[in-house]
Amino acid sequence: MSSLVRLRLLPSAKCLYTQPVQVLVDGLRSSQVVTVKAGTTDDKGTLFHASAVYRAGADGGVDLGRDPSLGGSYRGVEPMGLLSSLRADVLHAKFFKIDSRKPHVVRFSVHEGEEEAGATLAEATNERRLLADGVSRQPIDEGNIRGVLFVPPGEGPFPAVLDLYTFGGGLSERRASLLANCGFMVLTLALYGHHQPKTVTKLHLDYFEEAIQFLRKQPKVMDSGVGLISLSKSGDLALSMATYLPHVKATVWINGCCSNVVMPLYYRGSQLLSGLMYDGRDLRFTESGALIIKDGLHDPLAPENQGSLIPVEQAAGHFLFVAGEDDLNWDSCLFADHLTERLRRHGKDNFEKVFYPGTGHYMEPPFGPFCPSSVHAVVGAVVAWGGEPKAHAEAEVHLWSKIQEFFRKHLVSDTASAKARL
Incomplete structure (x- = not known):
């Protein structure tokens, strides 16, 4: 991974399931093309993943709430598109999040180029809790x-x-x-x-x-x-x-x-x-x-x-x-x-x-x-x-x-x- 590239989840990497997060990447070269990936595993052990291709701005940054996806699981500006576009690695699988005690853990990563297999530049984990404090x-x-x-x-x-x-x-x-x-x-x-x-x-x-x-x-x-x-x-x-x-x-x-x-x-x-x-x-x-x-x-x-x-x-x-x-x-x-x-x-x-x-x-x-x-x-x-x-x-x-x-x-x-x- 590059020590210069950062993947940030705001306002916090830990949140409630229904709260949106802002996904930001910085430290890239101006106009650098990267693939941002998301992956998770449901309560039945089924793997889900999504990806989107972005081009960094002049400041070397990517903001999923501002910048359009150029390809991958979706196109255009979708701030939470990587979550809603998660698909199972097998056909006809429904996402089973049954036990409220287990958070919905989503792993985000940034990769070099337009291919998902590109070198990993940065990673972050989003822990999305189903139970608020005190419930x-x-x-x-x-x-x-x-x-x-x-x-x-x-x-x-x-x-x-x-x-x-x-x-x-x-x-x-x-x-x-x-x-x-x-x-x-x-x-x-x-x-x-x-x-x-x-x-x-x-x-x-x-x-x-x-x-x-x-x-x-x-x-x-x-x-x-x-x-x-x-x-x-x-x-x-x-x-x-x-x-x-x-x-x-x-x-x-x-x-x-x-x-x-x-x-x-x-x-x-x-x-x-x-x-x-x-x-x-x-x-x-x-x-x-x-x-x-x-x-x-x-x-x-x-x-x-x-x-x-x-x-x-x-x-x-x-x-x-x-x-x-x-x-x-x-x-x-x-x-x-x-x-x-x-x-x-x-x-x-x-x-x-x-x-x-x-x-x-x-x-x-x-x-x-x-x-x-x-x-x-x-x-x-x-x-x-x-x-x-x-x-x-x-x-x-x-x-x-x-x-x-x-x-x-x-x-x-x-x-x-x-x-x-x-």
């Missing part, structure tokens, strides 16, 4: 509930959120821990209860009711109702919870469906909703071999599928419907339009709707690797999720702020707000 992490195995509870530091009270982000019934702590960093008490919940069999053919709303009751009993919780945040299949679960269960005040639905999908939903021993199914005859393949399953889901509005439609007009709480316009999993924009139109027909105005152009199915907290394709837990095959990397990354940044704003608006009481200001 407690409590594994939960109580009754049927299987999950992890995150509680912000201080006496509270804190607005409560149930995170329904799931990996085929398993747990992911990333989104829940990051929301707790923002002042929310969050329970991330496994899709299936602790005592259910591994092969699940139906879901029970009673399990999710138990989780809501658990959250509301926490000593530091705000007595203003519970928020729900969902994605994909858990989107229809969140709609059903908001529709049939009390105390749900605010629901974030991200790229979900307007019907109960695949597995029938039961409550207190009786079936509430049938499962909307897929038809394998309408599937297509991408050049990489991933399936496009968007057109395979049966029409939820067809007469024979009325039993799967969720009567959201019965819900008392508020909704934030979020859809990526390039979602290839299913037509989430159409489903969001149906949901809002159904609410309007019943005289409801308890919703907001946001569509993001160029955005695919897996909308995550910002500054993580973009996932174009991976194994679908229900389909059991590799599917394409859609999205254009830059537009998708920009949408995730905007949505992260939107989610917090929505929850604070509908979960934080005026009394609690006044207490917080004092």
Whole structure:
């Protein structure tokens, strides 16, 4: 490495996962061409990397927030492009950052010339923590509930959120821990209860009711109702919870469906909703071999599928419907339009709707690797999720702020707000 070249990460090489960093290189020759690389390993041991080519200015410096990439994983000015452009060394791998106790460690390096194999000039490591100082992490195995509870530091009270982000019934702590960093008490919940069999053919709303009751009993919780945040299949679960269960005040639905999908939903021993199914005859393949399953889901509005439609007009709480316009999993924009139109027909105005152009199915907290394709837990095959990397990354940044704003608006009481200001 050159002793003259420096790679700096500002304001600090250690930060929270959702905080941007400024990547600077100095000590280069005027107009020198270099390649800046980023690499990381996820919780499953999969390697991810990205690279971008830059030309130094007259002062011998490169600033990723100012200077355009000339090639590599992306082109143009993208201050956090090396993080959002991280791709696995193997096809169809999703980035798994599941355990909040392990930081997202990204290794940056600067190399001579336009080739990644050029001589290393400088290196730096960015440690991106998922847990802020003072946030407690409590594994939960109580009754049927299987999950992890995150509680912000201080006496509270804190607005409560149930995170329904799931990996085929398993747990992911990333989104829940990051929301707790923002002042929310969050329970991330496994899709299936602790005592259910591994092969699940139906879901029970009673399990999710138990989780809501658990959250509301926490000593530091705000007595203003519970928020729900969902994605994909858990989107229809969140709609059903908001529709049939009390105390749900605010629901974030991200790229979900307007019907109960695949597995029938039961409550207190009786079936509430049938499962909307897929038809394998309408599937297509991408050049990489991933399936496009968007057109395979049966029409939820067809007469024979009325039993799967969720009567959201019965819900008392508020909704934030979020859809990526390039979602290839299913037509989430159409489903969001149906949901809002159904609410309007019943005289409801308890919703907001946001569509993001160029955005695919897996909308995550910002500054993580973009996932174009991976194994679908229900389909059991590799599917394409859609999205254009830059537009998708920009949408995730905007949505992260939107989610917090929505929850604070509908979960934080005026009394609690006044207490917080004092």
